[in-house]
Amino acid sequence: MESVYYPLVFVHGLFGWGEGSGLEKNYHYWGFGGADRDLAAHLREAGCEVYAPSNGPVSGAWDRACELWAILCGGTVDYGAAHAKRYGHARFGRTYPGLLPDWGEPGKHEKIHLLAHSFGGAVARLFSSLAAYGDGTERAATPEGDLSPLFAGGHGGRILSVTTFSGVNNGTTFADFWGNTGMRLIAGTVYGANALAGETPLMRLYDFDSDQWGVMSDPFSKKGERLSLPAKFRRVRDYNRNGVDHIGHEMQLPVMALMNSKMRLDPETYYFACRACRTHETKRGNQLPNRNMRKILKVWSTMMGRYRPAKLLPFGFDESWLPSDGIVNVRGLSAPLDQPFEDYPADEALRPGIWYNLPVEDKHHMSWVGIGEDPAVFFAYYEALCSRLKRLEPQ
Numbered sequence: 001m002e003s004v005y006y007p008l009v010f011v012h013g014l015f016g017w018g019e020g021s022g023l024e025k026n027y028h029y030w031g032f033g034g035a036d037r038d039l040a041a042h043l044r045e046a047g048c049e050v051y052a053p054s055n056g057p058v059s060g061a062w063d064r065a066c067e068l069w070a071i072l073c074g075g076t077v078d079y080g081a082a083h084a085k086r087y088g089h090a091r092f093g094r095t096y097p098g099l100l101p102d103w104g105e106p107g108k109h110e111k112i113h114l115l116a117h118s119f120g121g122a123v124a125r126l127f128s129s130l131a132a133y134g135d136g137t138e139r140a141a142t143p144e145g146d147l148s149p150l151f152a153g154g155h156g157g158r159i160l161s162v163t164t165f166s167g168v169n170n171g172t173t174f175a176d177f178w179g180n181t182g183m184r185l186i187a188g189t190v191y192g193a194n195a196l197a198g199e200t201p202l203m204r205l206y207d208f209d210s211d212q213w214g215v216m217s218d219p220f221s222k223k224g225e226r227l228s229l230p231a232k233f234r235r236v237r238d239y240n241r242n243g244v245d246h247i248g249h250e251m252q253l254p255v256m257a258l259m260n261s262k263m264r265l266d267p268e269t270y271y272f273a274c275r276a277c278r279t280h281e282t283k284r285g286n287q288l289p290n291r292n293m294r295k296i297l298k299v300w301s302t303m304m305g306r307y308r309p310a311k312l313l314p315f316g317f318d319e320s321w322l323p324s325d326g327i328v329n330v331r332g333l334s335a336p337l338d339q340p341f342e343d344y345p346a347d348e349a350l351r352p353g354i355w356y357n358l359p360v361e362d363k364h365h366m367s368w369v370g371i372g373e374d375p376a377v378f379f380a381y382y383e384a385l386c387s388r389l390k391r392l393e394p395q
Helices: 039-045 061-073 081-087 120-133 136-141 173-197 229-242 253-261 295-304 310-315 375-390
Strands: 008-011 075-078 092-096 112-117 159-165 270-274 279-281 287-289 341-343 355-357
Touching: 008 039, 008 120, 039 375, 061 075, 061 092, 061 120, 081 136, 112 120, 120 159, 120 253, 159 375, 173 229, 173 295, 173 310, 253 310, 287 295
Parallel strands: 008 112, 112 159, 159 270, 270 355, 341 355
Antiparallel strands: 075 092, 279 287
16 A cells, blocks of 8 residues: 555544553554554554544543644643633643644644544544634633643644544434433443542553543553542532533534534545444334344444434434444434535545545444454555545645
């Protein structure tokens, strides 16, 4: 394969992890297995510059976008004065040396490609929007000298492409089925477990990266707040009182529609939605999983294939939302419905500032990270993707 010139930055999804996590040393998220399935290593061997950072696996898109900025550029995570006050968590997080401190300067690091799986798609889209335009609320709430460059904006064109793989671009009825109450319970349980394990070696193996909520401290640093267990559970209690600043809440259709209305496309960035489906229509008009759907996803795809909630009708829900990849409806993982999009034109010149829906493939939600996929086929897919991205770069 011909390697891309600009760096590839992979963004994981819900409950995911990346390089830097202890789990990644023996079990890769992008490749889901041992060394013979390591996608990052494979692409590096082909000459690509690849980064696959970890950030909050259950944190909301805003917090994760702020973390991604610090991870790439270096410095302390700034979640924003207004955002931190609104949701009741710390404004500042961990400090990073920076994977690409010269990002945006002329040369090989002038631009990057973002490749995002599942909810990582929402993170990548928000990150692209903030980099280009910043955030007016944060600018109004923060003195200029204290404002994160991410919220200042003005970094348009530094992201050459955004590619989502079954991205939660319009929400998923998987989350709406549980609703706010169910998702809050799940998030509260996760943070409760995090509070128990927050200062133990377990967090070096799988890092919840939820320091901003005060239920843990950085497991890779000797510094940081060390709270008593009762104090940490008081933080979990306080979190549950609002309990909406997390992935589970944001995956719901009404919430994602609101989030999408605040995101803008960068006219210098190319956007691609890679899509998947492994369900089929029954005589009654429902959707059932195909035989090659992963067993763990068959329950959810069956539920989603017959779930017709009246509460979602005002948000564009109809029968076309029933097909899914096991976790996200095909409509949900397609290009954002409120932004310009077209079907991918294989033989025509592509334009930035518009979404392209790629053909729906026979995959399930986790196929994109290699689960159930032959390694050779898995690697070949991303090699072809890199060839497509290469054509966007200066020749």
